[in-house]
Amino acid sequence: MFSLTGKTAFVTGASRGIGAACAHVLARAGARLVLCARRSAPLENLVSTLTDNPAVYHFTCDVRDPDEVAAGLSALPSDFAEIDILVNNAGLSRNLTGVHDHGIDDIDDMVDTNVKGLLYVTRAVVPGMVRRNRGHVVNIGSTAGHDVYAGGGVYCATKHAVGAITRGLKIDLHGTAVRVTTVDPGLVETDFSLVRFRGDSERAAAVYADTRPLVPEDVAEAVLWCLTRPERVNIAEVIMTSVDQSSATLVHRRK
Numbered sequence: 001m002f003s004l005t006g007k008t009a010f011v012t013g014a015s016r017g018i019g020a021a022c023a024h025v026l027a028r029a030g031a032r033l034v035l036c037a038r039r040s041a042p043l044e045n046l047v048s049t050l051t052d053n054p055a056v057y058h059f060t061c062d063v064r065d066p067d068e069v070a071a072g073l074s075a076l077p078s079d080f081a082e083i084d085i086l087v088n089n090a091g092l093s094r095n096l097t098g099v100h101d102h103g104i105d106d107i108d109d110m111v112d113t114n115v116k117g118l119l120y121v122t123r124a125v126v127p128g129m130v131r132r133n134r135g136h137v138v139n140i141g142s143t144a145g146h147d148v149y150a151g152g153g154v155y156c157a158t159k160h161a162v163g164a165i166t167r168g169l170k171i172d173l174h175g176t177a178v179r180v181t182t183v184d185p186g187l188v189e190t191d192f193s194l195v196r197f198r199g200d201s202e203r204a205a206a207v208y209a210d211t212r213p214l215v216p217e218d219v220a221e222a223v224l225w226c227l228t229r230p231e232r233v234n235i236a237e238v239i240m241t242s243v244d245q246s247s248a249t250l251v252h253r254r255k
């Protein structure tokens, strides 16, 4: 039922967290994988853990650079070149502070990765899906695309943009067989907060302290479920949190 045999799936930001979990879950479902991430060592490490012996092609690529995106995708070996599934996962958050207090670096990192990078990859992959009249784009959004919380205004804006891009893309693909989905998780225990707080592990750990967040595999399983519905079915949006989370800021803690 959950088979992706014969499909080629491209996952961005694949070296860790939700991207790495998607790589594992899609490989187990039989997909051929094209994986990219910014840094080669963690990506190679991830590839070495894909023990189900899937067909994998990987390359380093910073999605913020449209030339790198175009070059990486145009150099795909022929047996990986027809991408059936795009998981737009690469994304990050920087800092938790006022919209008016963010540094330029924070703003650029979030907007360039979460919005522009997603668009660069999408415009490089989707025309092939349209030509072949088959494919599925899954964007990894966030509950931050449905809510706004103190200090997260810029990050939330980028995830609202992912929601708008997802809906816009579905409309623009009207009449084709290409499917478009956004999977929007709340708190997931990944390096997300460590990246947000630029390596401050104590602050990052406090985000997940005494609660039971989602784990990356929960999100990857939701992605797989969306991908494996009958071809007539388009899941527009999955919003998911742990049972301990009831809104962006209402998180049950056991102490």
Ligand code: 8X3
Pocket (backbone or CB within 6 Å): 141, 142, 143, 144, 152, 185, 186, 187, 188, 192, 248
């Ligand atoms: C991550 C969820 O609530 O930290 O996208 O913004 S949250």
